Amino acid sequence: MLPAPEIAGLDRGPESARARLTARVREELAAPVLAEAHEVARYARDLHGTTYGAALFYGSCLRAKSPEGIMDVYLLSRGHREFHGRSPRGLVLAALNALIPPNVYFWSIPHAVHGALRAKVAVVSEAQFLEESQADAWSPSIWARFCQPSVLLDCPDEATRERTVDAIVVAILTAARWAAHLGPERGTAREFWTALFGATYGAELRPERENRPAIIYEAHPARYDALLVDAWEALGIEFDVDGEVLTPRIGFAARALAKRRFRARQRTGKLISIARLVKGTLTFSGGIDYLLWKIERHSGVAVELTEWQRKHPVLAAPFVFFHLRRVGAVR
Numbered sequence: 001m002l003p004a005p006e007i008a009g010l011d012r013g014p015e016s017a018r019a020r021l022t023a024r025v026r027e028e029l030a031a032p033v034l035a036e037a038h039e040v041a042r043y044a045r046d047l048h049g050t051t052y053g054a055a056l057f058y059g060s061c062l063r064a065k066s067p068e069g070i071m072d073v074y075l076l077s078r079g080h081r082e083f084h085g086r087s088p089r090g091l092v093l094a095a096l097n098a099l100i101p102p103n104v105y106f107w108s109i110p111h112a113v114h115g116a117l118r119a120k121v122a123v124v125s126e127a128q129f130l131e132e133s134q135a136d137a138w139s140p141s142i143w144a145r146f147c148q149p150s151v152l153l154d155c156p157d158e159a160t161r162e163r164t165v166d167a168i169v170v171a172i173l174t175a176a177r178w179a180a181h182l183g184p185e186r187g188t189a190r191e192f193w194t195a196l197f198g199a200t201y202g203a204e205l206r207p208e209r210e211n212r213p214a215i216i217y218e219a220h221p222a223r224y225d226a227l228l229v230d231a232w233e234a235l236g237i238e239f240d241v242d243g244e245v246l247t248p249r250i251g252f253a254a255r256a257l258a259k260r261r262f263r264a265r266q267r268t269g270k271l272i273s274i275a276r277l278v279k280g281t282l283t284f285s286g287g288i289d290y291l292l293w294k295i296e297r298h299s300g301v302a303v304e305l306t307e308w309q310r311k312h313p314v315l316a317a318p319f320v321f322f323h324l325r326r327v328g329a330v331r
Contacts (some may be wrong), residue, residue: 017233018169024227025168029152029161033057036067036111040119041153043109044075051083052076053126053160058150063219071119073153074102076126076164083123093283100275101128103283126163133171135178138268144200147175147227149220176231180239181258186247189225193217199262203269205277 041055052075059072077083080094084103097103102122109117124132124142132142146168155161175196182199183192197213217224228246232239238249309320 012233014234014236017230020230021169021172021227021234022165024223024230025165025172028149029056029165029168031149031151033062033151033153034065034067034071036114036117037061037071037073037151037153039111040071040073040107040109040117040121043107044073044121045154048075048083050156051078052123053078053156054152054164055154056146056150056164057153058145058148062149062151067114067117069118070106071117073119073121074129074150075121075123076129077123078126080125096279096282097123097125100272100279101125101132102276104276104280105283126160126167130163130167130170133167133174135174137174138265139272140178140200140203140265140269143171143174144197146171148216149223172227173231173235176228177235177237178258178262179228180232180237180248180250181255182262185255186245188244189228189246190214190217190221192228192246193224199266203262203266205270205273 037057041057044052044055054074054076056074056076057071058074061067061069061071075083077097080097081091084090084093084097093103102124105121105123107117107119107121109119111117129142131137132139133146134143137143150168152161152164155164178199179192179196183195194213194217197216198210201212232248240247240249303320303323305320
């Protein structure tokens with residue numbers, strides 16, 4: 001078994017490892033991407049002007065390199081009131097965005113070839129994005145998404161670009177830290193990442209198939225293998241290497257404490273997800289139908305809402321959630 005500095009023949013150490021992470025993120029953010037995704041970004045800029053900085057594209061359409069389905073985009077606003085406006089509705093949306101980020105909007109943009117480009121657009125402030133990328137964030141939704149590949153569709157200046165790069169590096173470090181504590185005592189990078197993604201799905205109302213963590217890893221296995229090693233080195237987590245097997249030097253007590261803390265985040269995350277779902281009735285046209293469609297797509301469980309539940313989504317939300325749990329549609 002070899003200590004980490006002997007692997008790969010690279011210049012090791014926390015500073016070198018973080019520099020490699022930063023270089024990788026810069027390269028990924030600048031990667032060529034679907035023309036249709038850039039059209040969504042242009043639509044966003046026409047609609048909201050300079051009220052946001054970075055526009056990030058991530059998720060299944062990026063992995064599939066296809067605009068079919070719903071493209072996932074994050075907009076990092078400069079401020080909630082600036083983005084949403086100062087009308088009565090805008091002030092309400094700004095307050096909700098501050099209290100329960102992100103605000104999520106569904107856009108259907110007319111398109112000559114595809115008929116329409118569909119995008120799910122999440123809005124958080126730049127400060128929220130960085131805050132929710134940290135290891136002490138109570139919801140994993142930001143760091144779990146942005147430790148995965150993403151592309152910067154639009155950015156107004158170099159300073160904003162660098163802040164976005166830094167935030168995504170923090171998200172990767174957070175993911176790797178949790179992976180070291182939530183994963184096996186010793187295992188392959190694949191086993192650490194799939195354990196992590198499985199745990200993060202348990203913190204949200206995400207009706208994903210059990211093989212979803214493996215699908216995410218297998219889309220870019222070499223990337224995730226390299227990220228884990230560099231992130232652990234950047235964090236100062238000592239580990240041993242035996243072929244493809246990694247053994248982080250984390251004691252039983254530290255591992256047990258981390259698992260208790262993450263279970264608390266899973267419980268809190270479920271409540272946050274319910275709050276986001278209720279809030280989505282104000283921001284996401286057809287949001288409930290979208291959620292139920294996604295649940296059926298991933299779990300095979302079809303759920304029909306009553307007319308009362310559609311008219312009173314806030315009151316109905318807890319009952320719908322417990323029904324989904326009972327029939328096995330969400331974990």
